[in-house]
Amino acid sequence: MNIGMIGLGKMGMNLVRNLRDHEIAVAAYDLNADARAIVAQTGAVAYATVDDMIAALPTPKIVWLMVPAGYPTQSCIDALAESLSAGDIVIDGGNSFYRDSMAHAQQLAANGIHFFDAGTSGGMAGARHDGNFMIGGDQKTFAVIEPIFQAIAQTDGYLYTGPAGSGHYLKMVHNGIEYGMMQAIGEGFEVLAKSDFDYDNEAVAKLWDHGSVIRGWLMALAQSAFSDDPKLDELKGVMHSSGEGAWTVEEALRLHVPTPVISSALMMRYRSEEDDTMTGKVVAALRNQFGGHAVDKKLVSEG
Numbered sequence: 001m002n003i004g005m006i007g008l009g010k011m012g013m014n015l016v017r018n019l020r021d022h023e024i025a026v027a028a029y030d031l032n033a034d035a036r037a038i039v040a041q042t043g044a045v046a047y048a049t050v051d052d053m054i055a056a057l058p059t060p061k062i063v064w065l066m067v068p069a070g071y072p073t074q075s076c077i078d079a080l081a082e083s084l085s086a087g088d089i090v091i092d093g094g095n096s097f098y099r100d101s102m103a104h105a106q107q108l109a110a111n112g113i114h115f116f117d118a119g120t121s122g123g124m125a126g127a128r129h130d131g132n133f134m135i136g137g138d139q140k141t142f143a144v145i146e147p148i149f150q151a152i153a154q155t156d157g158y159l160y161t162g163p164a165g166s167g168h169y170l171k172m173v174h175n176g177i178e179y180g181m182m183q184a185i186g187e188g189f190e191v192l193a194k195s196d197f198d199y200d201n202e203a204v205a206k207l208w209d210h211g212s213v214i215r216g217w218l219m220a221l222a223q224s225a226f227s228d229d230p231k232l233d234e235l236k237g238v239m240h241s242s243g244e245g246a247w248t249v250e251e252a253l254r255l256h257v258p259t260p261v262i263s264s265a266l267m268m269r270y271r272s273e274e275d276d277t278m279t280g281k282v283v284a285a286l287r288n289q290f291g292g293h294a295v296d297k298k299l300v301s302e303g
Contacts, residue, residue, distance in 0.1 A: 001147060002027065004053050004063040005044070006076060007094075008035035010292045011120065012066030014127035015093070015152070016044050021129075022151035029053045054083050061088040062145060064118075069096040069243070077104045086112025089145060093118045093133075095242055098169040105137070105164030114141045115164055119171020122154075123290035130154035134174070136167030169251075176248030176262040179241075182286050183265035185218060186279035193231070193278045202226035218286055225285035236296040237280025239272040240287070 001024050005016050008030035016026050016039055026044035029052075030036055036046035047053035054061060061084055065076050073096050080090055090108055092101060092115070101117035108115045116137035126132055131153050135142065142160050149158040161167050192199045205223035209215045225232065245266040252259040272280035287293040 001025065002058050002062070003148065004029070004057050004061065005066065006030070006050065006053075006063060007066035008032065008039050009066065010124050011093070011127045013039060014124055015064070015066060015120075015131075017042050018128055018131065018152045019148070020044060024148065024151060027053045027056045050079060051083060054080075059085075059087070060144065061085075062091065062148075063089070064091040064093055066093050069094050069100070073100070073104075077107060081108055081111055081113065084108075084111070084113050087114075089114045089116065089141065091116045091118050091145065092168075093120045095119075095171065095175075095244055096168050097243075097247055098165045098172060101136070101168045102165035114138055116142070116145065117164055117167040118149075119167045119174065121171065121174060122157075124292050125290070126154075130157060133158040134161050134167045134170040135159065136161045136164050136169075138164075172244050172247050172251070175242070175244035176252075176259070179245040179248075179265035179269070180261040181218060182283045183261075183268055183279065185214075185222060185286070186277075186282035189222070189282050190278040201230060217290070221286050221289035222282065225282070225289050229285075232278070232281035232285055234297050235281045235284055236298055237272055237277040237284060238296045239269040239280045239283045240293065241266070241269045242293075245269065 003019060003024060003026050005012055005026055005028045008028060016028055019026050020042045028036065028039045028044045028046050029050050040046045045056065047056065063080060065073060067073055067076055073092060073094055090113060092104065096117065105115040114137060116135055119134035120127065121132040133149050133153055135149065135158060139160065161170050189201060192204065202223055205219055205226055209219040209223060229235065245262065249259060249263050249266055268279065284295045288295045
């Protein structure tokens with residue numbers, strides 16, 4: 001099987017490595033020449049233009065996008081609508097808004113091109129090994145690309161979710177839940193930090209990840225973060241957000257579904273832009289640990 005990959009950032013590059021581990025041929029493109037040079041070391045073939053990459057793919061051509069949501073994704077869809085042919089397949093593995101994905105499916109369908117929205121979870125580690133994918137699109141055509149996900153996903157780590165838009169919708173709600181879980185972890189460590197006891201945060205996170213009800217990957221990542229910076233003194237408690245939490249809350253409002261935990265977690269992210277809190281530091285550290293998301297570090301003079 002052959003795949004074209006557009007976008008060689010943290011996630012795209014690791015997906016290419018994952019694909020190559022399973023002997024899936026990859027034709028790759030990125031605007032950044034350095035990224036193209038790096039990806040060539042994986043056994044993928046890097047191309048200087050999208051058109052050259054597409055020309056190298058067999059029919060039906062399968063092109064996977066791993067670019068930021070919004071304008072970058074839309075510009076790629078516009079270009080692929082002109083470059084690809086009927087029967088070809090586009091997979092958007094980024095964090096696009098589900099309604100945008102529905103529109104992209106319609107836009108490409110006008111030219112007979114199939115579109116799949118693949119919500120991708122597991123962070124950089126999941127992209128590299130045993131990923132998690134939520135995939136919407138035409139069910140019959142899904143059979144063509146299912147072997148890709150069988151190869152690179154964890155066992156039971158991919159799901160065909162229904163028509164186009166359903167994959168990114170499921171990922172949107174997933175991220176809303178993620179907001180709430182990380183907020184609760186952050187708040188717990190905030191209480192510990194302000195208590196009368198001098199807890200070892202790394203030891204606590206390790207304890208809670210071994211046999212407790214709240215064990216899990218996020219707790220393991222908390223342990224890792226505390227091992228690097230025991231009280232997260234080097235970080236500002238600014239919790240950036242990619243937008244999916246806000247989309248989840250907006251959808252909940254549209255459907256009249258009460259989501260107080262997710263809504264509060266979203267509001268706390270906005271609040272973190274004004275004040276520095278232990279909660280914010282923990283959530284920022286967790287996002288950095290699993291997704292390589294940027295963190296704001298204190299200047300030496302602030303320490």
